[in-house]
Amino acid sequence: MFFCSWVSGLLALVGVSWYGHRIAQEFYNPFTPTNSRYEFGSALYVGWGAACLTMIGGSFLCCNCSGGGSGKAPNYPASSSSGQPARDYV
Template sequence: MANTGLQVMGLVLGVAGWAFGILVCAAPWWRVSAFVGDELVVSQVLWEGLWMTCLSQWGRLQCKVYDSGLALSSSAQMCRALCVLSLLLCLLALPLCVTGLKCTRCLGDAHETKARLVRVGALLFVAAAFFFFLPVCWTAYVIIRDFHDPNVAAPLKRELGSALYLGWGVTVLILVGGALLYLGSTSPGAPAVPVFGKSAKGNPQSTAESKPEKVFV
């Protein structure tokens, strides 16, 4: 039961991290306009994401998708690619983990094969967390670097958006989920009583032990 509990908990965290990762990747709240220096116009707030930009003015929000992805900077294109790669790895890990769960009957009694599938899926989740962590940290580094750079004009300075903080949370969810899945599939020990009621196949020695021994005098 302990192994099954760890696997189910890890899968739930991995799915939650994958779902929130999609929202973070599509959200425009990665960078927000900063009001520094002598800038007095605070009625307009500009939000920038990986796929679109939004302008909030007097309570009205207008969003626009970028006209061309090739026109973006190499940094933005790299962040796009890494986020998409991370989400694809999670999508690939999900069917492997579901098929290899100890509580499923997809592969019958092939416990070792199922454990290997879960371990492969867990490693994919860990790799996905790493690839999602890179664009979030890189974007935060660029924002902080440009904010303290005196050569960058005040209207071009940005602050950390809420999507970056959610991105760090997504990284933790996916990483912890992958770790629990891996630990749940490598714990030693096999159940003494078969899970699915196949007692005859699970304990072949019982028939031999049940036969009375012949005593010769």
């Protein structure tokens, strides 16, 4: 699940970069009319930033969260014979 976060950031980065490349190619194309040339805008920068932050967040989640565990049950305190939970506080 955490890997999906990293992959979604990578796919967003690819999409935004692809559109940015297309804008750059059309801007420097001499056959493109001057009034229909686009420049990099704030939406591209926000897209690049969001994609990078999503990848960083997914990387942190992948590194810090345990993947599967050992398969053992968690260590709960043993219950007393009377059915009441053991209360051994130190």
